Every structure is written in C-alpha cells, then in structure tokens.
Amino acid sequence: VKPTLTDIMRSAIEDNLKQVVYSALKDSAPELCHMMAYHMGWEGEGRGLDAQGKRIRPLLVTLSTAAAGGDWRKALPFATAVELIHNFSLIHDDIQDQSTTRRGRPTVWVKWGQALGINAGDTMFTIAHLAAINGDTWLSQDVRLRGVRIIDQVCVALTNGQYLDISYEKRRDLTEADYWPMVTGKTAALLAGCTELGALAAQVSEDRQKTFHSFGLALGLAFQVQDDWLGLWGDPQITGKSSASDLVAGKKTLPVLLGIQANGAFARRWAAGPIAAEEAEDLAETLKVEGVQVAVESTVEKLTREALTHLRVAVVENAASRALQEMAVQLIRRQN
C-alpha cells in the first residue's frame, strides 16, 4: 500500500521529535532523557505506537503548511514544539489530577514520584522551546521569533485554562459563560496555535494566518464539546470509560452547565451533591429529556460549520487540504 501524505508526515514528525529530545538530553542528562522517552512512548515497558498517542497537533501544523501551499518540512520545528508542549501539559495534568495511568501505562509521577514528575514536565517544556528556536535550517529568524511568541501565548492561555479548570472544581455556581474561557484555554488555544504556526511556516499573509487560527480555534472548541458529549452519552464499549463517567467525576462540562441552566430535575439532583456511579446513566437520560443533548449537538454542528468555512477560505485545493478537512471531520465525529 502506498503511504498517504499524512503517513509520511507522521513518520517525519516522529523522527524529528526523537532527534530533538535525544540531542538535547541524551549526553548531558541521560536519566532525565529516559523519563522523556518513556512518556513519549519510545522507551520502557509498554512502549510502541499505542503509547505514543496520535500526534494530532503536529499533524495539524504540517497539514496546515501544505494546505496553505507551503513546504511542510519547514514546519517540522513548530510541529515538534507543539507536540512537546502538549506532552509537558499532560505530565503536569496527570499530577494535578492524580491520574495513575495514561495510554494504558503508569504515568510519569507514578513511576518516579511527584517531585521528579514536576521536573520532567519542566524539562519537556524547555525542550519544546529549543525545538522551535533551533529550526535554523528551515526558517528565517523572523519566522522563528514569531513562532516562539505564538507558542508562548498559547502557553499563557493553556495555564489560564488550567487555572480555571482546577478552580472550578469546588464551585457549584457556574454557568455556560464560565465554560468557554476554560475550554478555549485548555484545548482550543493549542489547536489554533497549531494551524496558525502551520500558516506562518508557509509564510502566507497575516490575514490568512488569522483565518488558519480561526479554523483551529473552532475545531478545538468543536473537539472539546464532542468530548463532553462522549463523556456523557458515549458508548462505554467504544470509549473504554464507564457510562456517564464525567458526571461521577463532577466535571464542569457543557452538558452539565446547560443542565444546571435548564433548572429542572437534573439541576436539583446536581445541587444536592456528588453523583454515584449507579445513578449516572439515569441522569444522562434526564439531560436528554431536558433537551440538553440536542443543544450540545447543535453547538457541535455550529462550531464544525464555522471551522470548515474558515478552512475553505484559508487553503488552496490540494491533497493536504483534503487530508486536513478529513482529519478535522474525523476529530469531531469520533466516537472514542
């Protein structure tokens, strides 16, 4: 079978990721390097494709560059940087949420302890910057500086989204208005950064870079709302999580906030305190009856249309733009 453009990109991205991580650390800090390589899925028990994740974010970068008419190989330093930023945030997230497994393996902090886990995240963050800074061969100084600035602005949004998410945990007075800044920071800002960085590497006009940004932002929001949908109404056989698991975890998802706003049976039950696993499925059904499922689905539809409209305006017609559109639709329509 002939490999697709996306396959070729995925393989180049993986090579570049390894090159950056190993060249920055292998000689100077071999043990720290092993922690990075473990988290990235390259070393240790359970290593391999399943442990590596889907590399969605770097693919968004390179596909955007090619869909803008540029040479996607030039975007590899940015692609590598965003994937490392994503993984730095996962390492710290797992400590903040006290999650014990990720992609089927023990999390970094479970294996090495919390102190070394925090430190491993900091290292990953540092290397992400080095990846973008060191792209000498492919990108001009101006493009690299602009790229690093985009990455840092994404990180400010990311940490603010994380701040909101953590500080929402103990609050029961939230509304839909509190939802959008949180998920924009936590999820959509990074996806918007990816598509914008791709356009920057292609050196299209600033207007078109902004359109790519808008595409990624709407895509990221649609992706997150769909994630919320799956956490409530997804098929446990496909998602691999127990049904309506987000309700039991007490997450402030869009369905929950809309349910509170509906001020019916769900809102009364939610106000009464934590939800047990046995009642979760019934409550998910209550939300359906109260019209929340339909509202969430129409939000996903609206955001998807918005994303695809921006995409059509931004790209040139080629194999990459078709692959990018396909990937966007798959991300939103996914069932797990």
Added chain:
Amino acid sequence: VKPTLTDIMRSAIEDNLKQVVYSALKDSAPELCHMMAYHMGWEGEGRGLDAQGKRIRPLLVTLSTAAAGGDWRKALPFATAVELIHNFSLIHDDIQDQSTTRRGRPTVWVKWGQALGINAGDTMFTIAHLAAINGDTWLSQDVRLRGVRIIDQVCVALTNGQYLDISYEKRRDLTEADYWPMVTGKTAALLAGCTELGALAAQVSEDRQKTFHSFGLALGLAFQVQDDWLGLWGDPQITGKSSASDLVAGKKTLPVLLGIQANGAFARRWAAGPIAAEEAEDLAETLKVEGVQVAVESTVEKLTREALTHLRVAVVENAASRALQEMAVQLIRRQN
C-alpha cells in the same frame, strides 16, 4: 544620598518585571496574575521589599552588560527573563521540597494548593520566555534568538540539576564527583547564563561572552559551596537557621561528601542513618577536626580567584565593573 548605579538598575529591573507580568496576564488571566504578583512580593499579605528577594540574577545581567562597555538598558528583557526563570524554579522547588514558607511568607502551593501551584510555576516559566522574546525595542532578532537559546540551555541544566538533587535524596553511596554536576545545574548554570546574557546584550565578541560565562560559572559554584559552608558552620543568629541544619535535612552538600570520603568518625555516623538535631553541632565539629572545613574553605578560595580572574579579563574598567566585582565578593563572603 545619590543612588548608586546598582540602585538605579534595581529600580529599572523591578519596573520591567512588573510591566512584563502585568501586561501578559492582568486582562486575560487576572487571578493567575495575582498568584504571580504574590510570589514576586508585590501583592498580598507581607508584600514589600523583604518579600521580593535581592534580584541578584537580573543585576548580574545588567552589570555585566555595563561592565562589558554596553548600554545596560538594552539587557532589561534578559534581566527580567532570568529573574522569572529563577522564580518559576522556586515555585516548583517549594512543591518538590514541600517547603511551607519562602521569604517569611506562605509559599504559593500552601496558599492555593499543589495543583494550582504547579500551574503558577508553568505560567511564570512561559512569561520568562515572553520577556526575552518581546524585547523588540532594544535588541536585534539575532541577539534575542541567541538569548532565548541561552535561557533554554540554562533551563535544561537547571532541570537536570534538580533531577540529580532529588534522586540523590535516597542515595548514601555518593562521592564528590556526584556533587559538581548537581550544583552546576542547580545554581551555577543560571548565574553563568546571567553574565553571558549581559555580554551578549553588549554585543562583545563571542570569546568575551565565553569569558563572562566562565566568570558566572565560577561565581555560582563559589556561591553554592559557601552556602554549604553556612549550612554547617554558619552562625544561627545570622543565618536564621538552626545550627548545622543541613546535616539534619540530610542534604548532600560538599562538606558531607568530603566527610564521607575522609572515612572517619563522621563517615561512620553518616552511614548509620538520619542525624538528629541534638547531635548536629557535634558532628559539624567532627568535620572540622577531620579537615573538611579547611578543604571547603580552600575550594571557595580557589573558585573565587578563578571567578575574579575571568572577570578582570572580561570587563572594561568602569563604575559597573567595580560594582560587579564588589557584588561577586559580597555574594561569596556573605554570612547569611
């Protein structure tokens, strides 16, 4: 009283720090901004000069620029960046060590919890990068890119030093050879980065930039070994810590490692297990008798001579180079 050059720099640095932190966060993330401002000593209970720290690292940057014959104001973006890097590492250190107070106030994680504390450190790290990247007005693209690369290489060293420090906690088989990479990463790399960044901002030759780097590196090592000396033999009335507190904490300081190497009474006691507060002073005396204090003092002397030799080669004779030499000597000779 006419303010000294160092006073003028200190005030400009504080202004720039505030400008960078507030402009990056105040509108987009006001609560996260308050956490930063609290840690920096500007807001919250106990704010003020004592809570701000001495700003040694940014002063090393600006003094180095001026001592190299350059305009120190151009180095402010780098000065601000290194101080924010230092403070990011303090926020995470406090979590890793579970320290409850810093500069006489509750640490960030004690006030906001561990999850938000990790996140605040990540935010500080991000803003440090933005500070260096955004110095458009003063520095060329080339100088900024080189500067950010130096900062990231320092951070790799910093996280590796932290890795070694944490992983040494449970080890009893360490020798002097294990000490130097740890303190080079934890302390000296950042000071070397400061003096190098100062020289870079002055745009002197790469050779002279390297000499500034060597000055900062030797200064940082001397500073750390003196810190170890104080932790064992410092006057509790002046250091504010109980006597020989480092022994009780089980820290792998240079005196401890030399004491193990001496293979006498101290080494036997150390091998037997944790040291109680009541026996710490006697053991510090044992180390003196075994010749460790003299060895540590001659190490400080050697490193100080090395630092001052590099400094003399690197600088031009002016008010800044005199202030820089004075600051270096004060840092090493300090009693607390």
